[in-house]
Amino acid sequence: MIDRPDPPALLDAVARFLLEDLQPQVADRRLAFRLLIAANLATTLAAELRTEEERTARELRRWQELLPGIETGDAARMPVPERARAIRALEAEMAARLRAGRLGPDELRRMRAHVRQSLVESLGFVNPRFDTSEEIE
């Protein structure tokens, strides 16, 4: 198994090359901006991969607490792709209950809090500078 350099390290190297070696050579502003976007996407993916294992385990456990009684397996013992499938199945279940109008105000509030937590965790790599505090007007 080839695991060194691992995928996040490779993506970071790509981002560094784009920013430090290539961007200073590019005069075209449109192209320079897209180089910045490309570097940013690579950095984002590196962070996403580094946190994937723990993040998806947490997310699946939260879903399982919200929708008990649906057999999706033990989050801790599942490989990541299987976990992602389980999360999608639980999301679909929530969507079905939502459309059928089967969720009360308290359940809706708990669902929103859970989904928001997942978004906060995604924002940690999609845009680490995004302010997730409540105090914004």
Add this chain to the structure above:
Amino acid sequence: MAFVTPRELQERIERELSVRTGGPVEVGAIERLAGGACQELYQVDLEVANGEAAGRRRMVLRSDAVRRLPGSLDRREEFAVMGQARAAAVPTPEVRWLGCGLVREGAWAYFMDFVEGESIGRRVVKRPELAGARLRLAADLASALSRIHSLSPSGASGLALPGAEAGKAPAEVALEFLSSMLGRLPTPRPALELVLRWLLDEAPSREERTLVHGDFRTGNFMVGPDGLLAVLDWEFAHFGNPMEDIAWLCVRDWRFGELDKPAGGLASRDEFYRAYERASGRPVRRDEVRWWEVLGNARWAAGSIFQGERYLSGEESDLELVAIARRAVEMEFEALRLIEKGRP
């Protein structure tokens, strides 16, 4: 599809405008500008011999593009709205010479006075040279918006725009639109499903109906050192709830990093709301603004995902489109934050 060459376009414009103005028209430089998804723009320098537009002038030619975004107007409808807006003293460029087929067969196009200024959102909220303008912009925008909202479906003579027909409430129309957008998403988004549920449960009743600009936000205004020069980009104009425009201006993404200035990255909510109330005589209904702001975030989240789809489907190859789609989580978070915050 091949674009018309500058040379061909120059000849066509000279021919067409000579007929329209009853005298010779010469075209100097033509430059294609970055358009939107539903229009093509050209900057055109003209020398007109006859008529009220006589003289040398720089204009912008706006033509329908091949594709059209759902819910957007074509150039003929946009021309009509801008004419009425100008008549109601909204600062917006003067428009003339509407016609069909100038740039492409079947495509409506018109000319608009070129307005020199800054419209790039990030620069409008940050450039030191515009610090003076920013002190005035809240009042200028409130005044422009109150004039737009002074036009009602019955008063605006014969504007055939979406939302003109009585019967359906603006919130209901917007919810149907959002719901159909969510139905077309490649994969369901739990956050947007939850937001849609909340919007359905909390929809305002008894809404007022006026002309609504539909894309009234920083980035769509031309600004000069003395303040607002022109309101641009009318392709989403419709009849609806005037609070929709106020809410859209406050949507987080249009603050361009100036988070503590919710009104377009330019002013506090209180300052902008008070200026609007003074100018329009209409109270700002904060609960409705909050509802429309949640809706605006959800619609922009879905819209940004569709931008990514334009890349993923192979239709376009601009890397920026996929990056925008990744940012949908920001708008989803913001919609949920506003819901939980419980007050506007």
